[in-house]
Amino acid sequence: MADTDQVMEPSIDNPFISSPALHPRPTLQNVVSTVNFGCTLDLKAIVRHARNTEYNPKRFAAAMMRIREPKTTALIFSSGKIVCTGAKTEKQSLTAARKYARIIQKLGFDITFNDFKIQNIVASCDVGCPLSLVRMSTFHGEFLVYEPELFPGLIYRMKKPKVAILVFPSGKIVIAGAQKTDEIFEAFKNIYPVLMSFRKTK
Amino acid sequence: MADSFCPDCKRPTEVVFDHSAGDTVCSECGLVLEAHSIDETSEWRTFANESGDNDPVRVGGPSNPLLADGGLSTVISKPNGSSGDLLNSSLGRWQNRGANPDRSLIQAFKTIATMSDRLGLVATIKDRANEIYKKVEDQKPLRGRNQDAILAACLYIACRQEDKPRTVKEICSVANGATKKEIGRAKEYIVKQLEVEMGQSMEMGTIHAGDFLRRFCSHLGMSHQAVKAAQEAVQKSEELDIRRSPISIAAAVIYIITQLSDDKKLLKDISLATGVAEGTIRNSYKDLHPHASKLVPSWYAKVEDLKNLCSP
Numbered sequence: 130m131a132d133t134d135q136v137m138e139p140s141i142d143n144p145f146i147s148s149p150a151l152h153p154r155p156t157l158q159n160v161v162s163t164v165n166f167g168c169t170l171d172l173k174a175i176v177r178h179a180r181n182t183e184y185n186p187k188r189f190a191a192a193m194m195r196i197r198e199p200k201t202t203a204l205i206f207s208s209g210k211i212v213c214t215g216a217k218t219e220k221q222s223l224t225a226a227r228k229y230a231r232i233i234q235k236l237g238f239d240i241t242f243n244d245f246k247i248q249n250i251v252a253s254c255d256v257g258c259p260l261s262l263v264r265m266s267t268f269h270g271e272f273l274v275y276e277p278e279l280f281p282g283l284i285y286r287m288k289k290p291k292v293a294i295l296v297f298p299s300g301k302i303v304i305a306g307a308q309k310t311d312e313i314f315e316a317f318k319n320i321y322p323v324l325m326s327f328r329k330t331k
Numbered sequence: 332m333a334d335s336f337c338p339d340c341k342r343p344t345e346v347v348f349d350h351s352a353g354d355t356v357c358s359e360c361g362l363v364l365e366a367h368s369i370d371e372t373s374e375w376r377t378f379a380n381e382s383g384d385n386d387p388v389r390v391g392g393p394s395n396p397l398l399a400d401g402g403l404s405t406v407i408s409k410p411n412g413s414s415g416d417l418l419n420s421s422l423g424r425w426q427n428r429g430a431n432p433d434r435s436l437i438q439a440f441k442t443i444a445t446m447s448d449r450l451g452l453v454a455t456i457k458d459r460a461n462e463i464y465k466k467v468e469d470q471k472p473l474r475g476r477n478q479d480a481i482l483a484a485c486l487y488i489a490c491r492q493e494d495k496p497r498t499v500k501e502i503c504s505v506a507n508g509a510t511k512k513e514i515g516r517a518k519e520y521i522v523k524q525l526e527v528e529m530g531q532s533m534e535m536g537t538i539h540a541g542d543f544l545r546r547f548c549s550h551l552g553m554s555h556q557a558v559k560a561a562q563e564a565v566q567k568s569e570e571l572d573i574r575r576s577p578i579s580i581a582a583a584v585i586y587i588i589t590q591l592s593d594d595k596k597l598l599k600d601i602s603l604a605t606g607v608a609e610g611t612i613r614n615s616y617k618d619l620h621p622h623a624s625k626l627v628p629s630w631y632a633k634v635e636d637l638k639n640l641c642s643p
Contacts, residue, residue, distance in 0.1 A: 259572040266537045275537050277576045278499050279515040298574040329572050 155254035155304055155317050159215065160222040163248055166209040166230060167241040175205065178236050194229060201225040205233070212248075219247055219310055251305040252313045256321065258300050259329040265296070268327075285320065292316045296324065337362060397436070397465050439464055442482050449505040450497065452490065460489035467524050476517055480509040484517035488525075491535045496542050498578055500606035540565045540581035543605075547585060550604040551596055560631040561588045567626050568619065575615050582607040583615035587623060591632040 172192045176184040182205075184192040191204040191212075201215040201222070211229060216222035226245060234240045262283045266275040275283040282303075285294040290312035295303040302324070307313045335346040337357040345358045348368075355365040375388050440461050447457040464485045483506035490497045499511050506514065526533050544565055548558040564584045573580060582605040589596040602609045619626065623637050 259574075263537055263539070263569065274519070276515070277538065278578065279511075281574065281576070298572075329570075 152317075152321055153254055153256060155252040155313055157217055157250060157252045157310065157313065159249075159251040160217065160219055160247060161212065161214045161249040162216075162219075162222045162226060162246060163210060163212050164226045164230070164245045165243040166211065166233065166238070167243050168209050168239050170205060170207055170209055170233065170238055172205065172207050175233065175236060179232060194232070196225065196228055196232075199225045203229045205229070219250070222247060247308055249305065250307040250310060250313055251303065252307075252317075253301065253303050254317060256300045256302065256324050258325075260296060260298055260300055260324055261327050261329045262296065262298055265323075265327045287316055287319065290316055294320055298329075300324075335364060337364065395440075397440075397461055436465065436468065439468070439478075439482055442479070443486060446483065446486055446502075446505045450486075450501065452486075452495075456486070456489045456493050456495065459492060460485045463488055463521065463525070466528060467521050476520075477509055477513050479506050480513035480517045481521070482506070483509045483514045484521055487514060487518055488521060488535070491538075494536075494542075496538050498543060498606055500578075504606075538577055540568070540577040540584070543578060544581050544585070547581060547601075547605050551585065551589075551600060553585070553589065553596075554592070554594065556631065557588050557592050557594070560628050561585055563628045564588060564626040568622075571622055571625070573615075573618050575618060578605060579607050579611050579615040580619070581605065582612045583619050584626065586612055586616055587619060587627065588631070591627065591636055 172184050172186075175192055175194075176182045179194060181196070182192050182194045191206045194203045194205055195201070196203075199216050199221040201213055203214075203225070204212040211226070213222055213226045213229065216225050223245060227242065230240050230242050262275055262277075265283060266273050272286050272288070273283060274286075281297065283296040285296060286292075287294060290307060292304055292306045292312060294316065295305070297303075302320070304313050304316050304320075307316065333346050333348070334343045335355070335357075336342070337344045337346070337360065339360045339362045340357065344360075346364060347356050347358050348354075349356055350370075353366065353368045353370070354363050355368065356363055374390075377386075377388060443460050443464065444457060447460065460482075464482065467481070467485075483502050486506075487497065487499065487502045490502075499514055502514060503509060503511055522533060522535070541562060544561055545558065548561060553561070561584050564587070565581060568580055568584065575583075582601055585596070585605070586598065586601055589601075598609045598612055601607075601612060605612075607615075624634065627637060
């Protein structure tokens with residue numbers, strides 16, 4: 130087995146750590162993207178004609194539109210920019226954004242599909258065993274914030290790739306703030322050996 | 332009595348200091364070496380119950396390096412009796428022009444002092460809190476926040492830095508009008524600012540249940556044996572897989588230990604002393620109960636007593 134992931138404690142004989150193929154894989158939960166349609170939109174008109182749209186200007190300045198496939202929600206601003214949330218993969222987010230563009234186009238606006246950008250990708254994962262957050266916080270102090278009084282999870286801000294990882298004592302983790310799917314997997318590859326070295330052994 | 336060189340005797344001789352005249356006199360030949368020495372001790376003694384108009388003290392408080400000019404203050408006061416409208420005179424108005432750059436600082440320091448008094452904190456913690464506040468004061472993102480929350484957060488950080496942490500709920504209780512959330516957010520912000528300014532020398536360890544145990548136990552009036560047992564139990568609990576806040580664990584451990592002793596404390600009392608809700612203590616007790624035999628030290632209670640522990 131090629132030990133590409135050098136673990137800190139050589140005595141760990143757990144196959145899950147030494148072979149990357151057996152690592153758990155993070156599952157993407159949410160992809161947020163933004164697009165610029167390039168023309169001002171009349172939100173009142175959109176709400177009137179589209180079926181699945183809410184607009185409450187007193188509460189929030191954007192209209193919320195939802196489509197069923199891919200299951201996403203879009204915030205449509207009168208400037209012509211939209212935020213598309215709820216997609217499960219980058220490709221789905223792009224498809225959804227194009228669908229929203231189609232809907233708005235059909236309503237009679239002159240749409241161009243500019244500056245599509247994935248802003249945030251969130252993924253979750255389970256390392257399988259409970260973790261000792263207290264021990265972890267004493268070792269990696271620079272990147273960590275652990276305030277059990279304020280939040281039960283430990284917040285690890287990785288510099289490269291620039292993501293935030295929430296680590297919970299149950300062993301479940303959340304990786305957020307990535308701009309590409311690869312960043313998620315890279316972050317997980319970096320953090321997995323660290324997490325496993327702070328397992329709670331019964 | 333000191334030894335000084337006397338010019339007449341031409342050798343070091345014993346020298347006497349005469350307080351009444353302020354003279355330094357050689358005891359061998361009687362030559363006055365220094366006259367009119369200035370006495371730097373306090374002129375008047377101040378007592379707590381004496382005050383009012385006839386306060387003869389002419390000096391102010393100790394100099395505070397945190398304030399801009401060292402805390403020097405001379406104020407134009409109202410004259411006794413005669414014309415009470417002299418404060419409206421030009422001099423009085425001049426005094427209150429309000430351009431004192433330290434006014435908000437002094438106000439903030441006063442609030443911090445009140446809060447730390449209520450918690451019974453030592454002067455080191457109060458001074459540290461003052462320093463922290465001075466470092467972060469008057470920065471733009473802070474302006475929008477609740478001033479009380481910021482001061483409370485400074486106090487919280489100071490306690491943590493001195494290794495005498497106080498729970499956020501305790502700080503909440505003496506800070507007027509600041510919620511736990513606000514204090515938490517202010518604390519995060521201040522910590523970030525301090526790291527930027529001081530370059531990562533922030534040493535604030537995570538809180539442990541053991542840090543608070545001593546205080547909670549003394550609030551409840553537990554016996555010395557019980558306190559020791561509780562401390563041991565808390566040490567052992569860190570190894571177990573219990574996913575609860577350290578304060579809740581401390582409260583639950585106190586509950587277990589007191590249930591095993593003769594002096595049983597009510598859930599209500601523990602809840603009041605620790606700030607943990609009764610329901611939370613009950614739930615934490617449910618988590619800890621299966622491990623009770625591992626936690627409670629053997630010299631404190633026998634296994635049969637543990638069986639008598641009511642199952643939640």
